[in-house]
Amino acid sequence: MPQCAPAHAIQSQVFLNISSSPSDSSSAIAPGSTRAARRVVVIGGGPAGLMAAEALSAAGSGVSVQLYDAMPSVGRKFLLAGKGGLNLTHSEEFEPFMSRYGERKPALQPLVAAFGPPQLRDWAAALGVETFIGSSGRVFPKDMKAAPLLRAWLHRLRASGVQFFMRHRWLGWADDGALRFAAPSGEVLVQADAVVLALGGGSWARLGSDGAWVPLLAERGVPVAPLVPSNCGFDVGAASQAEAHPQGETRREFFRELVGKGASATGWSEYFASKFAGQPFKSVAISFTDSQGRSFNRKGEFVATATGVEGSLIYAASSLLRDEIAAQGSATFLLDLLPGKSPEQVLVEVRHPRGSRSLSSHLKSRLSLDGIKAAMLHEKLGKEDINDPVKLAHAIKGLPVTVIAARPIDEAISTAGGVPFEGMNADLQLYLPKALPGGNGTPVFCAGEMLDWEAPTGGYLLTACMASGRVAGQGVLKHFGL
C-alpha cells in the first residue's frame, strides 16, 4: 500500500484541480459552456466503476468524470475473468435469470431489466466485440477474451472525456469532506460534487479488490454486511468423525480438536490427497438440503483439492453450504457418482457375480467406476461396508461428503456481503446516517460486487455489476437534474 504523506506535508501536496467550489473550478468548465461541470469521482475501475463512468459521460460537458483506482491499471479482475473465457452474461429467459440472485432478486430486478443480457450483448457489439451463446446457454465474446473488449471500452471512455488516475488508493474522507487518496506522490485530497464507489468485493486482493473499504464506510455509520466467500471451495471433514462428535460441541470445534490431537486437518487421507488432488469428478451430481429445508440438486463436475473440493458444481452450491457451516459447523452433501443410473441398476451391477475378479475391476467393468470415483468409495467406506453390495450401491448413489470450512475469502471467485440495498435509495445512493465531516453533503453512490448480493457463476456476476454501475452513474445525473 502506498505510504501516506505526513499531515504537515499534505498542504504542499499536489491537490487535483477538482475543487467543489465554483469559484476555483475553471478546469471543470466545458469550453463554450457558461456553467461549471459537476465533478464526479468514480473510485474503482472494475466493470461496475467503468460502467458508472460511461453512464456519467453521457451527460457530455455537464459532468467532469474522474476515475481513481488503487492499482496501476483498471479492470484487472475483469481481465482474469477473461482467462476463463469471459462469461459475460447468460442467455436464459429473464425470470430464471433473475432467480439466480436469490433473496436479492427484487432489488436487482429493475437494474437488470434496464441493462440485462440483451443490452449487454448489444453494448459489447457496439464496442466491436461480437458474442455467442455456448452450449450451456452462457454468453461469451467470440474470441473468449476480455482484453480486446476492455481496450475498446477504455478507448471510448477516454474519448468521451473520462480521466483516469491510477495508483490512487482511497483512504476515506478528510475533515472537510474531501476524498483522501494515497498516491505515489503522497496523500492527495480531492473535492467532488458526487462520488460513485465501485470498490469490488474482498477476493483476489492482489488484483485490487481487498475489501479495505469496509471500515471506511462503517465508520461513517453505513451498515455493511461482513464480506464472506461466494462461489468458493471448501475443506472437507470426515463424515464418520463428524457423526461421532460429542453433544453441544460444534463440528468445526470437534475437527479443530482432532487436528490438535494430530489428526489430518481435512477428511482426505494422505493417500487420496497426494494421488487425486487436482483431479475432476466428471458427470456426477450433488444434492444438499440445509437445516432450513433449502435444497440443491444438480449434475455437473467439480475437482478434488488437497484439502477438499472446488469447481463449478461446488460453487453453485456454495452459498447454501457456507451458510449451513456458519449455522451448524458443517454441511454434508450427497455425491451421486453415477447420476445416469438408477439405484436399482447400480445394485444389480454391484451384485453381479464377480468370480475371482477384484472389487476394483468389477466396479470398473460393470459400472465404469474407476480412478477418483473408485478411490472416493475406498476413501469414505470402511472395508466392511465396501464389501456389502447394498451399502456399496447406496454409497455410489449418495456418498456423504462433509465440508467443515469455506476456503479463505481471497481464493473465492466472488464475495457476498457488503453495502445492503436497504442502505441506499433506488438510484444506489447511500443514506449516510452520519454527515460527512465538513457537512458538504456530497452524495455517495455504490455499485458492483461491493453491494450485498451474490449469484452463481454463469455471467450473473458481471451482468449485475455492470447494471448497477449504470444505475449509479445515471443516479448521479438524476441527482443533478442532468
Ligand SMILES: Cc1cc2nc3c(=O)[nH]c(=O)nc-3n(C[C@H](O)[C@H](O)[C@H](O)COP(=O)(O)OP(=O)(O)OC[C@H]3O[C@@H](n4cnc5c(N)ncnc54)[C@H](O)[C@@H]3O)c2cc1C
Ligand atoms: C477467477 C475469476 C473469474 C471470474 N470469471 C467471471 C466470469 O466469467 N463471469 C462473471 O460474470 N464474473 C466472473 N468473475 C467475477 C467478476 O470478475 C467480478 O464479479 C467483477 O469483476 C466485480 O466487478 P466490480 O467492478 O464490482 O469490482 P472489481 O472488478 O473487483 O473492481 C474493483 C476495483 O476497485 C479498486 N479498488 C478497490 N479498493 C480501492 C481503494 N481503496 N481505492 C481505489 N481503488 C480501489 C480495485 O483496484 C479494482 O480495480 C470472476 C472472478 C474471478 C476471481
